[in-house]
Amino acid sequence: MSKILAFTNQKGGVGKTTSTANIGAGLARAGHRVVLVDLDPQANLTHGLGLADPEHNVYGALLHEYRLKAYPLQENLALVAGAPALSGFEKVKGDELDREFLLKDLLEPIQQRCDYILLDCPPALGLITLNAYACATALYIPLEAQLYATDGLDKVMEMVARVQRRVNPTLTVGGIFFTRFDGRKVLRRETAETIRDKYPGLVLEQTIRETIALGEAPHLGQDIFSYAPTSAGAADYAALVQEILTR
Known part of the structure; x- marks a missing residue:
């Protein structure tokens, strides 16, 4: 049975999609069978990994228009595409019985065929995110160490x-990790220490430095290991994957 890891933050622009793509690619390179699921209506994970105009996506599968399809990207790595129509998911399914378990039901058939399922959640705590939390084994929260960083984090923890209490009693927070981190800046270091003190044991040791290569890779439809395997970004995400595997 696969582990389901949800990457989430109520605040946008914190490197959530970048982290989902690169941690997924890192797990695949380590020999694990990985399926990525793009749950963000912006579909940046889908576009950033080079999947253009897919015929099937997670929204259509959730509406039972067709079976769930994971598009192969490379060895051990596949992607369930996102769609802008996901923005209407709550309106369409909000009144349905057991609406918080629709994603869990959808993913069950593929759980025996992979080791990890990674969910890229939207930057909002609505029905899509609730579905992700309801089926996840663990949550990982990317965070920038800057002013107001804890605002979105506190809402996620709530x-x-x-x-x-109500839906998924086995859900855990796998870890919080810092993205776009610059240890030379005093404010970044102080904010990081504040969050470590507030959430003891939850903040991962590995941080992700801000690098040009991490920003360039999605524009070419690639993960950081394919685009710039010797870059600082690749080194950071490789180390983060190892830390996740040992938790």
């Missing part, structure tokens, strides 16, 4: 507590 929702996690509610989901644990």
